[in-house]
Amino acid sequence: MTAGRSNRLPVFQIRPMLAVTSRPFDSPSFIYEVKWDGYRCLAYLEEKTILQSRNLVDITPVFPDLADLHQLFRRRPAVLDGEIIIPGADGKPSFSLLQARGRLGDPFKIRQAARQTPAIFMVFDILYHQGENVMAEPLHLRKEILGAGVQAAANLVVSQFIVNQGINFYQACVGQGLEGVMAKELNSPYLPGKRSPLWRKFRHTLTGEFIIAGYEPGRGERSLGALILAVYQEGRLVYRGKVGAGFDRREEQELLAGLQRLPAAPPPFKEDIPELKKTRWVEPRLVCQVEYLELTPEGRLRHPGYRGLRWDKESEECNSP
Structure with a gap:
């Protein structure tokens, strides 16, 4: 690892890395994963779970069904990057259900919605691992670290990916009615708050x-x-x-x-x-x-x-x- 350790995670100081729009392409230098239709979120995992939106807002109270994420990651303190989604009746992410949850302010109604339409944190990257900043490490290594630390559960899922076959993967996602595909350079560092061509998004709509x-x-x-x-x-x-x-x-x-x-x-x-x-x-x-x-x-x-x-x-x- 290349970066130093910190006793405390830098909560509400990190903005997520962003992608540029692109046409689908094949490349052995990139991985390809589903572009999930949800709320981008950084999860700070220590003695509890804190969920932070892309514009540094604490959204933890809106998702009590994700309050145990810190118990599902073995190597804390950690910061995970992912997307909060709520599956619809067809099993695909439903942005309307997610938006309805986001509008709620009454704690009772939030708990009720969490039971009726539980959220999933679809995690695809790791920024801190055992208190150590790993953002400078290449993406393929961060993926290995992430996979080794996550204890899969109904509300915590690691986003899977393939290599090289970006066009076919995009066509398959379109066929399933998904939002699109994310292409990420295998050796790319994590650039917080930056929109970079190291990450590219293919959208079918x-x-x-x-x-x-x-x-x-x-x-x-x-x-x-x-x-x-x-x-x-x-x-x-x-x-x-x-x-x-x-x-x-x-x-x-x-x-x-x-x-x-x-x-x-x-x-x-x-x-x-x-x-x-x-x-x-x-x-x-x-x-x-x-x-x-x-x-x-x-x-x-x-x-x-x-x-x-x-x-x-x-x-x-x-x-x-």
């Missing part, structure tokens, strides 16, 4: 995180017409279109209530956009996930569908597409 810059009131029975979407480019907000489909009546009411609590703001876009005449602008704090077919030449999302708020992400992270 286009999804992205977008800032909600404003909204349009609804008509008739609808109280919320559409969300105004944006991303940051070179320090300024760029318009990406509107999304008015994908949220049910309850989500519509919750979204509208949350938006109305935000301070009003001036129009954020430099150019004049004729279709935005009835918009109510708000401070760009909220981030939502949107599924779409493609990005048009004008920079608008084609056939967008709302998939939920991403309370685990900050607006400054929304800089693509």
Whole structure:
């Protein structure tokens, strides 16, 4: 091992390593594993389990069904990187179930949901092992360390991988209706908080995180017409279109209530956009996930569908597409 030891884990100081988007490819220098549709999470395991979101929020109280992860790893203190998922009725990760859990605040309802739809921590990397920082070690060695330390259980699963056959693996994942594939260079170190081509993601559906810059009131029975979407480019907000489909009546009411609590703001876009005449602008704090077919030449999302708020992400992270 190359890094030094510490008596205490650096809780709430590590941001996860991120990937760039890529087309599927084959390479003997890469491993390929499923891209899980969940909440990215670092698990700090010592005398108890602490779960930290990618933007350094303690989400431990939301997942009491993962409170025993520290008992399932033999070589503590440790920090594991993975994805929290909740399987749906078909056995595949259900982001809607996960989002519903994330919205809960009442401890009784959280415990009830944990019994009805238990979460799984799908672990794929290790950052600290027996108190030692192993982020500088190559990925293949970190995988060996991880596999030797995990005691598999219903709520802790090690993500499996293959080597070289990235294209076939991607096609197999698409065939099973999974979100996509992660490709990772075998000798890559772990670069906390960095988006690096050492890690690449293949997605069979286009999804992205977008800032909600404003909204349009609804008509008739609808109280919320559409969300105004944006991303940051070179320090300024760029318009990406509107999304008015994908949220049910309850989500519509919750979204509208949350938006109305935000301070009003001036129009954020430099150019004049004729279709935005009835918009109510708000401070760009909220981030939502949107599924779409493609990005048009004008920079608008084609056939967008709302998939939920991403309370685990900050607006400054929304800089693509």
